[in-house]
Structures are given as structure tokens and as C-alpha cells.
Amino acid sequence: MPAERSEQIADTLNNLNKLLGHRSRLGICVLLARHTALSFSRLKELLDETDGNLGAQLRKLEIEGFIEVNKEFRNRKPVSWYRLTKNGRLGLMKHLDAMTHLINLKS
Amino acid sequence: MTSEKIEEDLGYVKSLVDKSERIMNPPSVFILWAAIIAVGFSLVDFAPKYVGFFWMIASPLGGLLSGFLGRKTGRARGQLDAGTGKKHAIYWSGLLTITILAVLLGIRGFIHGAVISQVILLVVAMGWWGAGVLFDRYFLYLAGIMMAGFTAALFLDRYVWTAMGMLLAITLTAVAVHKGKKNASGAQ
Numbered sequence: 001m002p003a004e005r006s007e008q009i010a011d012t013l014n015n016l017n018k019l020l021g022h023r024s025r026l027g028i029c030v031l032l033a034r035h036t037a038l039s040f041s042r043l044k045e046l047l048d049e050t051d052g053n054l055g056a057q058l059r060k061l062e063i064e065g066f067i068e069v070n071k072e073f074r075n076r077k078p079v080s081w082y083r084l085t086k087n088g089r090l091g092l093m094k095h096l097d098a099m100t101h102l103i104n105l106k107s
Numbered sequence: 108m109t110s111e112k113i114e115e116d117l118g119y120v121k122s123l124v125d126k127s128e129r130i131m132n133p134p135s136v137f138i139l140w141a142a143i144i145a146v147g148f149s150l151v152d153f154a155p156k157y158v159g160f161f162w163m164i165a166s167p168l169g170g171l172l173s174g175f176l177g178r179k180t181g182r183a184r185g186q187l188d189a190g191t192g193k194k195h196a197i198y199w200s201g202l203l204t205i206t207i208l209a210v211l212l213g214i215r216g217f218i219h220g221a222v223i224s225q226v227i228l229l230v231v232a233m234g235w236w237g238a239g240v241l242f243d244r245y246f247l248y249l250a251g252i253m254m255a256g257f258t259a260a261l262f263l264d265r266y267v268w269t270a271m272g273m274l275l276a277i278t279l280t281a282v283a284v285h286k287g288k289k290n291a292s293g294a295q
Contacts, residue, residue, distance in 0.1 A: 023116055030120040031127055038127075039185030046127050079185070099113045 009105055015098035017091050019064055024049060024057045029092045032067060032084035040080040058082065066091060132243050133180035134283035134290070136173045141279035143169050148272025151224055152265075158224070159210070166206070170199050198241065202234035221260070224268070228257050245282045249275060 020026045027047055031038060038046075044054050061067045066088030070081045084092070143165050150158045174196065181187050209230050213223035232253035239247030256271030 023119055026116060027120050027123045031123055034124050035127060035186055036189040037187040042185030045185075046123055074182070081185075081187070099117060103110050103113055103117075 009102065012098050012101045012105065015094060015101075017095040019060065019066065020092065020095045022057065024053070025061055026095070028057060028061060028082075029066060029084060029088060030096075032082060033089060033092055037070075037081045037083045040082070043082065061088070127186065132173075132286075133176055134286040135176045135180070137245075137279045137283035137286070139169060139172055139176065141276040141283070144279065145272050145276035148275070149269045151268035153269070166203055170203065173199075195242070198238065202231070205234070206230050225257060225260060228253055228260075232257065248282075249278060252278060 020029060024047055028043060031043065031046060040054070040058075043049075043058075044051065047054060049057075058067065058069070062069060065085055067082050068085050070083070072079050072081065147158070147161055147165060150161055174192065177192065177195070178187075181192075206227055209226050210223065212218045212226065218226060232250045235246045235253065236250035239245070239250060252271065252275055256267065256274075259271070260267045
């Protein structure tokens with residue numbers, strides 16, 4: 001039984017997405033799954049991150065195709081709006097399912 | 108990855124979502140309805156023949172303006188919620204439709220005079236109570252004032268509607284000020 005359980009845990013760990021292993025990136029994706037779009041400044045406020053760190057995490061998610069960005073001007077100031085892509089939503093759901101499954105297996 | 112770390116991460120994302128959902132209806136919407144209600148309710152006492160005409164214009168226009176103000180506030184805050192906007196649109200347009208159906212009772216002659224206003228008030232009070240449960244708890248207080256006003260109108264016949272309208276307008280303004288302060292201090 002313990003061997004079977006260990007196998008199940010190993011399988012589930014494989015389903016975890018390394019990209020979402022970082023807490024900020026997971027937070028960004030969950031927030032974008034809940035809301036249609038969030039601006040850079042709103043994400044910064046919610047996550048309590050520095051500009052540099054948030055920008056780096058957003059870029060990683062964008063490169064992997066998890067999020068997309070639209071830039072617009074508001075009162076002559078640039079505003080970046082982020083949205084979760086279909087691919088990002090699927091990846092997030094799979095990751096959250098794996099997390100829940102792991103908790104159930106370990107408890 | 109330990110289960111403690113996973114639970115911590117899940118707790119963290121839950122707190123983020125809770126924080127992001129603390130945005131409620133913008134204060135400007137409450138000010139708008141304070142003005143509409145103050146005028147609309149007073150008309151029942153002072154110019155009853157214009158009540159139907161006023162609400163026929165003010166209700167849908169107020170609804171559209173509220174939607175516009177909500178979207179504008181969302182854009183300014185950097186948070187767009189198409190799902191929430193749709194939920195509000197379905198809820199409030201449903202309430203408007205039910206109110207119009209209640210008005211038809213008067214047009215067809217099944218109910219007369221002050222009873223029409225009373226029936227509409229009950230429908231709206233029920234709608235606002237529902238909004239208090241679903242969207243914003245402040246609607247519960249406003250629905251409570253309407254219920255109290257309904258009861259008062261059963262026993263008194265002078266200026267009850269004006270008093271109720273003023274009380275609702277003052278409460279709506281107080282809610283708007285309270286929300287404005289919360290936004291300014293970032294306590295939301």
C-alpha cells in the first residue's frame with residue numbers, strides 16, 4: 001500500500017506545473033482566472049510586489065503563453081492590461097487539481 | 108513539495124482573491140440613485156400624475172448610467188470583471204421587468220391609486236433585499252427602510268413618500284461617503 005501511495009504521489013507531482021510553483025506566478029494566474037483583466041498597477045497592489053519582480057514574473061508567464069498583454073493609453077499614460085489565455089486557464093486548472101489531489105493523498 | 112507548502116500556497120491565493128473582490132459598487136452609483144429616489148418618491152406626494160412618467164425614464168436611464176459608472180470605476184482601478192457586470196445587468200434588468208409587470212396590474216385596472224405605488228414599493232424592496240444578499244450588504248438597510256416606509260404608508264397618508272425618499276437618499280449618500288473614505292484610505 002505505501003508503495004502504491006508513493007507512486008500516486010509521484011504521478012501527481014508530475015502534474016504540477018513548474019511555472020506555477022512560484023507563489024507570485026500562481027497568484028497572478030488565479031487572479032486573472034477570477035477577473036476578466038487586471039492592469040499592471042492593480043496586480044502590483046494586490047500582490048504587493050515591486051515593479052521589477054512583478055514585471056519579471058509576468059514576462060515568464062507571457063513567454064509560456066499563459067497570459068497575454070494589451071497596452072493602451074489612459075490620460076496619456078501607458079496602461080498594460082493582462083488576461084489569462086485559454087492555455088493558461090487549462091494549465092492553472094491542472095495545477096490546482098494536482099495540488100488538491102496531493103493534499104488529499106497526504107492527509 | 109510538502110502538503111504544508113501546498114496548503115500555504117492555496118491559502119495565499121485565496122487571500123489574494125478575497126482582497127481583489129473587496130471592490131464594491133462605486134460611490135457615484137449611490138449618489139446617482141440618491142438623487143433619483145429623492146425626486147421620484149417626493150413626486151408621489153407633490154405631483155402624483157408625473158410619477159409613472161418619471162420612473163419610466165429614470166429607471167432604465169439610471170440603470171444604464173450605473174453600468175457606465177461601474178465600468179468606468181473598474182477601468183480606473185485596473186480591474187475588469189465582465190462576469191460581475193453581466194450578473195448585475197441580468198439582476199437589475201429582471202427587477203425592472205418585474206416592476207413593469209406590476210405596473211400592468213394598474214394599467215389593466217386590477218389595482219388602483221395608492222395601491223399601485225405600494226405594490227411597486229414591495230417589489231423594489233424585495234429586489235433590493237436580494238441585492239443586499241448577493242452584491243452589497245448596504246442594500247439590506249435600504250430595503251429595510253422601504254419595508255418600514257411601506258408599513259408607515261398603510262397608516263399615514265401625508266408626506267410618507269417624501270419622508271421615505273429623503274431617508275433613503277440620506278442613507279444612500281452616507282453609504283457613498285463611507286465607501287469613498289474606504290477607497291481613499293485603501294482599507295478595502
